[in-house]
Structure formats: C-alpha cells, structure tokens
Amino acid sequence: MNGHSGGREEGRPALPPLVGDEQLDRLQQSLRQVAHTHGRMRSLLDAVLTISAALDLQVVLRTITESARELVDARYAAIGVLNDAGEFTDLITSGFGADHVRGEDGVELPHGTGLLGELVRHPEPLRVDDLATHPKAAGFPEDHPVMTTLLGVPIQVRDAIYGNLYLADKQDGSFTQEDEEMVTALAGAAGVAIENARLYQRLRQATEEFQRRLLPTLPDLPGLRLQARYQPSTEAPRIGGDWYDLIHLPDQVPCLMVGDVMGHGIEAATIMSQISNMLRVIAFDEQEPPSRILHRLDDVLHHLHGGPMATVVIARLEPVPSGGRLVRWSSAGHLPPLIVTPDHRARHLFEDIGLPLGVDPDLPRPDHECTLPAGAGILLHTDGLVEERGHSIDAGMRQAAATAAEHADDPLPELCDALLAHRRGTYHDDVALLAARLTS
Structure with missing residues (x-):
C-alpha cells in the first residue's frame, strides 16, 4: 500500500465531471437554437x-x-x-x-x-x-x-x-x-x-419597339381581311430575325411572306431587314412562281452576303373564277402554311418544304397549290408559335391547328390572339404571325 488508495491511480487521466440535468437542458436548448x-x-x-x-x-x-x-x-x-x-x-x-x-x-x-x-x-x-x-x-x-x-x-x-x-x-x-x-x-x-x-x-420594351419598327403596316386589300402579330421572346430580351410582310404584286395578287433569320442580335435583325427588302423587290419583279422568287433571293444573298442562313415561306393568293383563292406557295426550310376553313377544320400543309436559304442556291425548290373557299383563312408563322421545351414541334403544330379550328368563326384578330394565348404567356423564341381570311 502506498497510502494513496483513495485517489486516482497515478498516470490515469481524470474523468470529466458528470453533466447535470440543468446543464444538459441548456446544451440541448443551445443545439436546438443552432438548428433553428x-x-x-x-x-x-x-x-x-x-x-x-x-x-x-x-x-x-x-x-x-x-x-x-x-x-x-x-x-x-x-x-x-x-x-x-x-x-x-x-x-x-x-x-x-x-x-x-x-x-x-x-x-x-x-x-x-x-x-x-x-x-x-x-x-x-x-x-x-x-x-x-x-x-x-x-x-x-x-x-x-x-x-x-x-x-x-x-x-x-x-x-x-x-x-x-x-x-x-x-x-x-x-x-x-x-x-x-x-x-x-x-x-x-x-x-x-x-x-x-x-x-x-x-x-424588353425598347427591344420590342425596335423590332416592331422593322415590320410593315398591312395594306387594305379587297376580298381579304389581314392581321399580323409579333410576340417577342419572354426570356432575356434579344433582338431577333423573325419578320412578316405582304405586298400587292403588279398582277393584283397579294403575296404573303414570313421568315426567320438564324441567330439573334443586331446582326440577325440587320440581315432580316436586308432579306425582307430584297424579297420585296424580287417578288415585285418575278411575281411568280414562289419557288422562282426564293431561288433568286438565295442566289442574290449568296453573291452579296455569302449566303446567310434563313427560312422563308411565300404564298400567293390568286383569284379563281369559281370563287375563293388558289394558294400557290413555296418554302425554304420554313414551317408550312396553316389552313383554317369555316367548317372548323385546320391543318398545316405538310409538303416538301425544301432547304433553308444559304445552303445551296442551285438546288431546285418545289411549288405547291391549295384552293381555299370564301371564309377560309391562311396563317403563316415562325416556329416560336409551336416550339415548347419538353414537347415536340409536331405536338406544337397539332395544338396550334386545334386552337385555330376552335376559333375558326371568331373575328380574325381574336383568332390570332387565341393562337398566341394557348402558349400561356411563355415564349422561348420570338413569334411572327401573318393571317389572311377570304371574304369573297
């Protein structure tokens, strides 16, 4: 015996004192406060x-x-x-x-x-x-x-x-x-x-105002009601290359045109303005067929600007003796026209739409025809109307056709508004929409 049997053994660490209930409560409260x-x-x-x-x-x-x-x-x-x-x-x-x-x-x-x-x-x-x-x-x-x-x-x-x-x-x-x-x-x-x-x-307001100033005012034409819409993207504001136009040709046939230049920004808007202006001159000179107008436009763009990429659809509305209009149209890689008839039917004209401008100006471009009765309408639009993330463009086109059919009897402004409204205010890309309805 060394006389120290009542204390801790030499060399063994001291045990911490026991935590009392009050101290434990304070510790738990502190931990809860930290967590909170x-x-x-x-x-x-x-x-x-x-x-x-x-x-x-x-x-x-x-x-x-x-x-x-x-x-x-x-x-x-x-x-x-x-x-x-x-x-x-x-x-x-x-x-x-x-x-x-x-x-x-x-x-x-x-x-x-x-x-x-x-x-x-x-x-x-x-x-x-x-x-x-x-x-x-x-x-x-x-x-x-x-x-x-x-x-x-x-x-x-x-x-x-x-x-x-x-x-x-x-x-x-x-x-x-x-x-x-x-x-x-x-x-x-x-x-x-x-x-x-x-x-x-x-x-966004400044961008939209700038874009709208590049678009034309629609003329008053006999036998037609006309409406157009431009809806900028609801994402980050950016100047785009979507546009629409309508000219009355020397043969008294209205010619509807909608296009979309690849890309965004000032460059796309500048190219869009150049293309729309050149297209007016070429269409006025060539008049028909639409494929020939697109061919000449592609050739001019190739030689003057190195062939910028763009899509365009052109549709002539030619009177026919039996009434209504013969639609003669051609597309350079653009979505086809959407036809709406008074019996609440609507469909896109799924035909060969050819290649976009800027690919090969020597390639042939097809023309297509479709007869519209009085009261029917034709709508040309850019892909922003039917594109939605998580959905195929085919599904978007079906939805647009269903909306157009549902509102076939509505005044043309309301029909155009309904087509824009079905996107519930969200547009991942700009939308240009040009619509014509036959009154005779």
Missing part, C-alpha cells in the same frame, strides 16, 4: 435565390411577399411599391384569404398616413408589438383584417427606395430582433431583384 438558426438561414438563402431568378416584376413582387411571410411565420404580408415621389402605386398582399394586387382586385392603397406613411418618411426597420396602442397608428380600412403586431422594412438599393415590406401578426407572438434581421436581409436582396426586373422591363 441554421434552418432559418437556409430558408433565407432559398428565398433570395428564388427572388433573384425571376425577371418579371409582378412575379418578383409576389415571390418576395410570400417568401417573407413564410420566413418569419407571419399571418399577413404586403409590399407597397413606391414611385419617385414616394407615393404608393401598387400593393401586393399575401395571407388575406386571397392574394391581391392593386389594379387587379381593387385593393385600397395606403394613403401615406399612419405607420405605413411613417415608414415611407423614415425608411428604417420598424417593429410594433401592439398596433392598437401605437400613437402613429391610423386604424384599418373597411373589411381589412385587424392586426396586432407589425414588422416593416424598407426595400432599397443604395439611396433608391423601391417600396416597403410589411409583415403582420407573427403566429407565435411578437416579432423579434432576429426576425427583423432576417427580413432586412431579404429586403436587401429584394431591392436588387426589383431593380433588375425594372431594367429588364425597360430593355
């Missing part, structure tokens, strides 16, 4: 990524509103959009039983008084635990849900104030400092997203 904070940060990151991916302003505003409400577990959320004068121009709400947008649902805009006006005048985060007792509160509009707590945060980029983000009635009590920090971070990302969406909107 990590989860909220992940939700914040997901919300920021979702907002940043959108370019349509209304989609951005709706996404911000819904994301903020979910992030802090609030019953209600709203974004008040401000103009340069600091006045509300839009109010997007979430959680009120149905989402609203001023102008769509008649939701009353804030008048710049009360707490919302205070946040406009002093763009700083604002937390209120009891709205009813706050000295700056101005009450609620008629039929507005009564709210108790409020968290308001300005949406801004640098010195520009785009609006304010409001959250009301947190599900489990009052809004916290952590809630304020989360929503402030989201509002920072929202400001950038709104700025990008507005820049995109202006760029």
Whole structure:
C-alpha cells in the first residue's frame, strides 16, 4: 500500500465531471437554437435565390411577399411599391384569404398616413408589438383584417427606395430582433431583384419597339381581311430575325411572306431587314412562281452576303373564277402554311418544304397549290408559335391547328390572339404571325 488508495491511480487521466440535468437542458436548448438558426438561414438563402431568378416584376413582387411571410411565420404580408415621389402605386398582399394586387382586385392603397406613411418618411426597420396602442397608428380600412403586431422594412438599393415590406401578426407572438434581421436581409436582396426586373422591363420594351419598327403596316386589300402579330421572346430580351410582310404584286395578287433569320442580335435583325427588302423587290419583279422568287433571293444573298442562313415561306393568293383563292406557295426550310376553313377544320400543309436559304442556291425548290373557299383563312408563322421545351414541334403544330379550328368563326384578330394565348404567356423564341381570311 502506498497510502494513496483513495485517489486516482497515478498516470490515469481524470474523468470529466458528470453533466447535470440543468446543464444538459441548456446544451440541448443551445443545439436546438443552432438548428433553428441554421434552418432559418437556409430558408433565407432559398428565398433570395428564388427572388433573384425571376425577371418579371409582378412575379418578383409576389415571390418576395410570400417568401417573407413564410420566413418569419407571419399571418399577413404586403409590399407597397413606391414611385419617385414616394407615393404608393401598387400593393401586393399575401395571407388575406386571397392574394391581391392593386389594379387587379381593387385593393385600397395606403394613403401615406399612419405607420405605413411613417415608414415611407423614415425608411428604417420598424417593429410594433401592439398596433392598437401605437400613437402613429391610423386604424384599418373597411373589411381589412385587424392586426396586432407589425414588422416593416424598407426595400432599397443604395439611396433608391423601391417600396416597403410589411409583415403582420407573427403566429407565435411578437416579432423579434432576429426576425427583423432576417427580413432586412431579404429586403436587401429584394431591392436588387426589383431593380433588375425594372431594367429588364425597360430593355424588353425598347427591344420590342425596335423590332416592331422593322415590320410593315398591312395594306387594305379587297376580298381579304389581314392581321399580323409579333410576340417577342419572354426570356432575356434579344433582338431577333423573325419578320412578316405582304405586298400587292403588279398582277393584283397579294403575296404573303414570313421568315426567320438564324441567330439573334443586331446582326440577325440587320440581315432580316436586308432579306425582307430584297424579297420585296424580287417578288415585285418575278411575281411568280414562289419557288422562282426564293431561288433568286438565295442566289442574290449568296453573291452579296455569302449566303446567310434563313427560312422563308411565300404564298400567293390568286383569284379563281369559281370563287375563293388558289394558294400557290413555296418554302425554304420554313414551317408550312396553316389552313383554317369555316367548317372548323385546320391543318398545316405538310409538303416538301425544301432547304433553308444559304445552303445551296442551285438546288431546285418545289411549288405547291391549295384552293381555299370564301371564309377560309391562311396563317403563316415562325416556329416560336409551336416550339415548347419538353414537347415536340409536331405536338406544337397539332395544338396550334386545334386552337385555330376552335376559333375558326371568331373575328380574325381574336383568332390570332387565341393562337398566341394557348402558349400561356411563355415564349422561348420570338413569334411572327401573318393571317389572311377570304371574304369573297
């Protein structure tokens, strides 16, 4: 015996003291807090990524509103959009039983008084635990849900104030400092997203205006009703090479033309303008047949510009003694005409469409014929009308034909609008559409 039998053996490490229940509870609470904070940060990151991916302003505003409400577990959320004068121009709400947008649902805009006006005048985060007792509160509009707590945060980029983000009635009590920090971070990302969406909107409008200025005004012709549509891509704005045209030839026959230059950008738009202008001159000189017009156009382009790639379809509408019109058409790699008859039938004229311009100007090009009765229509369009990701172009053509058949009795403008509407507002490429209906 060495006299130390009551202590630890020499050289053996000391055991840590046992953790008490109170310490264990604190440890578990800390771990839960870490997990909770990590989860909220992940939700914040997901919300920021979702907002940043959108370019349509209304989609951005709706996404911000819904994301903020979910992030802090609030019953209600709203974004008040401000103009340069600091006045509300839009109010997007979430959680009120149905989402609203001023102008769509008649939701009353804030008048710049009360707490919302205070946040406009002093763009700083604002937390209120009891709205009813706050000295700056101005009450609620008629039929507005009564709210108790409020968290308001300005949406801004640098010195520009785009609006304010409001959250009301947190599900489990009052809004916290952590809630304020989360929503402030989201509002920072929202400001950038709104700025990008507005820049995109202006760029898209300018691009569309430029493109439309390159397209002709349709003439008034006896025996025909005419309509045309140009729909730019709903993706990133870009100048394209889609176009339509109609000329009245010296033999008094109208000639419809639609084309699409390969590629996008200023170069494609320039080539498109050159091709459409040359095609007018060649068609006026040659008049017929359409295949000969395309052959000469291809030859000229080959010698002057090195043969740019493009697709074109040309259709002459020739009167016939029995009434109606004889359609004589030819295509250089372009989608065929879509025929719509008064008996609610519609079909594309699946014939040999030949090769695009710019492949080989010496290759022969076929002509095709089809007789249309009075009341029938012919539509020429670019592939943007029938192309959709995840679906074949054949399926898109069938859908376009079905839509045209369904609206065969509608006025021609409504028929054209229906063809565009069946894409539900999403276009992965530009659309040029030219339609003619025989009245005699």
